[in-house]
Amino acid sequence: MKKLDLTRILPGGRRWVIAGPYLWLLVFFFMPFVMVAKISVSETFLGIPPYTAMFEWLDQTLNIRMTFSNYAWLLSDDLYIRAYWNSIKIAFNATVFCLLLGYPMAYAIAKAPSHLQTTWLLLVLLPSWTSFLIRVYAWMGLLGNNGVFNNFMIWIGLIDSPIQMLNTNFAVYIGVVYSYLPFMVLPLYANLVKHDNALLEAASDLGARKVTSFFRITLPLSVNGIIAGSMLVFIPVVGEYVIPELLGGAETLMIGKVLWQEFFNNRDWPVASALAVLMILLLIIPIMLFHRYQNKESGL
Amino acid sequence: MALAAGARRQQHEASAEAKKTLLSIEKVTKYFDEDLAVDNVTLEVRQGEIFALLGASGSGKSTLLRMMAGFENPTEGRILLEGEDITHQPPYQRQINMMFQSYALFPHMTVEQNLAFGLKQEKLSKDVIIDRVQRMLKLVHMEKYARRKPHQLSGGQKQRVALARSLAKQPKLLLLDEPMGALDKKLRTEMQLEVVDILENVGVTCVMVTHDQEEAMTMADRIAIMDQGFIQQVGSPVDIYESPNSRMVAEFIGSVNLFDGQIIDDQEDHMTLHTDDLDADIYIGHGVTSGVDERSMLFALRPEKTLMTREKPDGDYNWSSGIVHDIAYLGGHTVYYVRLPQGKIVQCFLANVERRADRPTWDDPVYVHWASDSGVVLRS
Numbered sequence: 001m002k003k004l005d006l007t008r009i010l011p012g013g014r015r016w017v018i019a020g021p022y023l024w025l026l027v028f029f030f031m032p033f034v035m036v037a038k039i040s041v042s043e044t045f046l047g048i049p050p051y052t053a054m055f056e057w058l059d060q061t062l063n064i065r066m067t068f069s070n071y072a073w074l075l076s077d078d079l080y081i082r083a084y085w086n087s088i089k090i091a092f093n094a095t096v097f098c099l100l101l102g103y104p105m106a107y108a109i110a111k112a113p114s115h116l117q118t119t120w121l122l123l124v125l126l127p128s129w130t131s132f133l134i135r136v137y138a139w140m141g142l143l144g145n146n147g148v149f150n151n152f153m154i155w156i157g158l159i160d161s162p163i164q165m166l167n168t169n170f171a172v173y174i175g176v177v178y179s180y181l182p183f184m185v186l187p188l189y190a191n192l193v194k195h196d197n198a199l200l201e202a203a204s205d206l207g208a209r210k211v212t213s214f215f216r217i218t219l220p221l222s223v224n225g226i227i228a229g230s231m232l233v234f235i236p237v238v239g240e241y242v243i244p245e246l247l248g249g250a251e252t253l254m255i256g257k258v259l260w261q262e263f264f265n266n267r268d269w270p271v272a273s274a275l276a277v278l279m280i281l282l283l284i285i286p287i288m289l290f291h292r293y294q295n296k297e298s299g300l
Numbered sequence: 301m302a303l304a305a306g307a308r309r310q311q312h313e314a315s316a317e318a319k320k321t322l323l324s325i326e327k328v329t330k331y332f333d334e335d336l337a338v339d340n341v342t343l344e345v346r347q348g349e350i351f352a353l354l355g356a357s358g359s360g361k362s363t364l365l366r367m368m369a370g371f372e373n374p375t376e377g378r379i380l381l382e383g384e385d386i387t388h389q390p391p392y393q394r395q396i397n398m399m400f401q402s403y404a405l406f407p408h409m410t411v412e413q414n415l416a417f418g419l420k421q422e423k424l425s426k427d428v429i430i431d432r433v434q435r436m437l438k439l440v441h442m443e444k445y446a447r448r449k450p451h452q453l454s455g456g457q458k459q460r461v462a463l464a465r466s467l468a469k470q471p472k473l474l475l476l477d478e479p480m481g482a483l484d485k486k487l488r489t490e491m492q493l494e495v496v497d498i499l500e501n502v503g504v505t506c507v508m509v510t511h512d513q514e515e516a517m518t519m520a521d522r523i524a525i526m527d528q529g530f531i532q533q534v535g536s537p538v539d540i541y542e543s544p545n546s547r548m549v550a551e552f553i554g555s556v557n558l559f560d561g562q563i564i565d566d567q568e569d570h571m572t573l574h575t576d577d578l579d580a581d582i583y584i585g586h587g588v589t590s591g592v593d594e595r596s597m598l599f600a601l602r603p604e605k606t607l608m609t610r611e612k613p614d615g616d617y618n619w620s621s622g623i624v625h626d627i628a629y630l631g632g633h634t635v636y637y638v639r640l641p642q643g644k645i646v647q648c649f650l651a652n653v654e655r656r657a658d659r660p661t662w663d664d665p666v667y668v669h670w671a672s673d674s675g676v677v678l679r680s
Contacts, residue, residue: 196402196404199406199407201369206417206418207421221408
């Protein structure tokens with residue numbers, strides 16, 4: 001009789017290695033999401049936890065109670081819809097600003113002599129070695145009515161009285177673009193630095209001037225870097241809470257702030273959970289659609 | 301293979317136009333910081349010829365080509381195209397196109413779009429561009445692949461597209477940078493002849509850079525041997541092989557047996573050399589007309605002109621005894637390494653005309669000999 005070969009039945013080493021990250025995602029991403037989704041279909045309840053249970057065992061019957069009133073509520077009140085819309089608008093604009101600022105930076109670093117590239121990249125990353133919160137507070141000091149910028153402009157006589165900068169959308173944009181710029185620069189740099197210089201030489205050889213070469217060769221070839229950078233900026237900015245809270249004002253309505261208010265001020269966990277679930281769906285669906293489109297493109 | 305270049309050469313010698321100079325390089329020198337890459341090179345490329353720059357890596361041949369294309373500026377000297385100074389013209393204004401070693405096909409464009417790229421820069425009308433692209437595709441037999449992207453093509457197909465793209469603008473001069481460098485050996489020999497065919501069809505003047513002497517000899521009408529940024533010799537493949545002008549050229553092209561000798565006698569119609577390596581003296585059927593003072597010369601003899609027998613040859617000159625040291629059977633011919641009495645080892649090619657012949661084997665005593673016009677005398 002043949003000896004039982006265990007290695008044929010048990011998964012190989014490669015699968016075990018992959019299992020680690022998958023387990024991590026399952027426990028720390030998927031399970032919390034399921035929990036939040038579960039809370040989002042419950043009702044508020046005074047007590048601990050502050051929501052009703054989904055499963056109840058009564059008279060030998062398992063009752064499953066799910067309510068979609070929270071979602072209906074979100075859609076009926078235009079505060080939430082405006083908050084979503086505003087978040088997406090701010091995130092989109094911030095992504096465009098980051099791209100306009102970050103692309104030239106990444107391009108310059110990628111074209112710099114190789115011994116300078118590391119230094120310049122380090123300078124881009126250097127601010128993120130201090131706490132994110134401290135840097136946002138620093139912007140409060142800079143932008144405030146009694147802050148550095150206003151005082152300086154008054155001192156050189158450009159203005160008579162301080163301009164309201166802090167607690168405006170302008171300040172939110174400053175904070176967001178400043179904080180998320182490295183996330184745009186790094187993927188763009190990683191893409192641009194791999195470009196084959198021979199392609200630009202070939203374009204030049206075939207009669208293209210530098211500007212044409214850039215728009216016909218470099219830019220189309222860096223699309224993947226642009227997409228990666230934009231996603232890294234857009235997605236976290238949609239749910240950003242700290243920056244609009246500290247730098248924004250009453251006019252700044254963002255979903256992260258509303259979420260916080262529902263959780264901690266209103267103690268309405270079910271509505272807050274529904275908000276969170278909707279936000280994730282709002283982000284995941286376009287990403288998945290885009291992903292499918294990209295697979296189609298490359299699998300031609 | 302030599303036939304293709306030979307037929308072409310005859311054609312060109314027949315037409316008077318072939319003698320016209322298209323590109324002149326005048327005393328061009330190029331330094332990269334402190335490093336001398338190209339050393340005072342003067343060259344003329346004639347209308348319609350295929351001209352090869354042949355040299356080892358680091359010989360400056362690629363730098364010279366890149367200066368022709370406009371990617372590098374010469375430190376000194378001038379480059380003229382049809383008499384017009386183009387030394388400091390940017391690449392996009394030169395009527396010179398280049399096929400890159402890596403092909404440098406635009407990965408995000410289809411084959412068609414790659415070919416049309418240069419034509420679009422000239423602001424040609426859409427119909428003209430479509431027509432020209434079609435003709436180019438036909439020229440390189442790639443009509444079926446017009447809609448493919450470069451990553452969907454094989455190495456040979458990529459090369460055809462790259463060639464078509466560099467010809468699409470109908471340049472006055474075509475530059476080929478290591479044209480077969482990225483192909484495997486079998487495909488290489490095939491493509492060499494096909495590329496020559498296509499170039500002949502179009503009638504374009506071409507400068508190519510290669511480190512592969514076989515490729516240069518197959519494809520080129522004339523070859524320049526470069527070494528350390530300097531042009532050692534310019535000539536037809538036959539000139540370069542049969543009459544090298546220096547030890548470097550003789551050693552670089554093919555294999556060669558070299559003997560250091562002293563002049564015994566130097567007449568107008570013959571000369572004799574003495575060397576310690578050989579049993580007999582060397583007799584050469586011509587004199588050294590330059591009448592040099594130095595007595596020591598170098599005698600270069602190609603292995604296929606070095607004959608080997610078991611019997612002692614007649615005559616007082618041009619032979620030596622030896623022992624078979626090693627044998628390399630290469631199919632078409634066999635290389636015999638023969639050790640001479642003084643310990644020097646010479647190479648000797650024997651064509652394998654018969655399937656099984658009675659040949660000397662290891663450690664057999666043999667004689668090597670050659671005709672009086674087989675070798676070349678070089679200054680040592």
